[in-house]
Amino acid sequence: MNKKVIFQDWDLLDYQQAWDRQEQVFAETVLAKTQNRNNNTDYPVNNHLIFVEHPHVYTLGKSGKPENLLLDEAGLVNKQASFYKINRGGDITYHGPGQIVAYPILDLDNFFTDIHLYLRTLEEAVILTLADYGIQSGRYEGYTGVWLDADNERARKICAMGVRCSRWVTMHGLAFNVNTDLSYFKNIVPCGIDDKDVTSMERELGFKPDIEEVKQKLKRYIGGLFEMEIFDNL
Secondary structure, eight states: OOOEEEEEEEEEOOHHHHHHHHHHHHHHHHHHHHHHHHHTOOOOOOEEEEEEEOSSEEEEOTTOOGGGBOOOHHHHHHTTOEEEEOSSSSSEEEEOTTEEEEEEEOBGGGTOSOHHHHHHHHHHHHHHHHHTTTOOOBOOTTOOSEEESTTSTTOEEEEEEEEEEETTEEEEEEEEESSOOGGGGGGBOGGGOSSOEEOOHHHHHSSOOOHHHHHHHHHHHHHHHTTOEEEEOO
């Protein structure tokens, strides 16, 4: 198994540009696997972990309902936001500055071929990161992502998830609200859930945590839980 992972932080990058880059890395990874199978070879297949922040954007997954976006074109322009229908699972979500978006492009044959375990492991990395700041979080039965007070009426989501997996290669990933402008969530029915709140670390802590510090903690926990050997692609 090749547990070496190339890490990149794309900083603030337009969603379409990031999606195109992601698709390219994903296609290269799938091609490497296909060539191994066709040629009966066993060359290592690269794994990638990408962090990025996006300008204001709404994305709608394959199972999403367009009516869960509550803005028309003029409203999107007014909010300086864009909108894309994309090929991940899940419904609609928002990405914006102050939110860590993590795109693991992994050959799960190098780790474990269990998509549910994959999702739970990513959730655990966020849960452990939040615990470092004294924020108690967990899972909400029947939903993906990371939640606070999932066992009562104050349930609120702090991290959304939506992934695609083909030939056991993953793309898309998670969106973790650190210093996110939560007002943008009022323009959608987040993840198709109309009766639950959305929160951020800033809202829960009462101050803006250092997002670079949060990134380092999240990166470390993802690496540890997946037993990755992470190399920074500078």
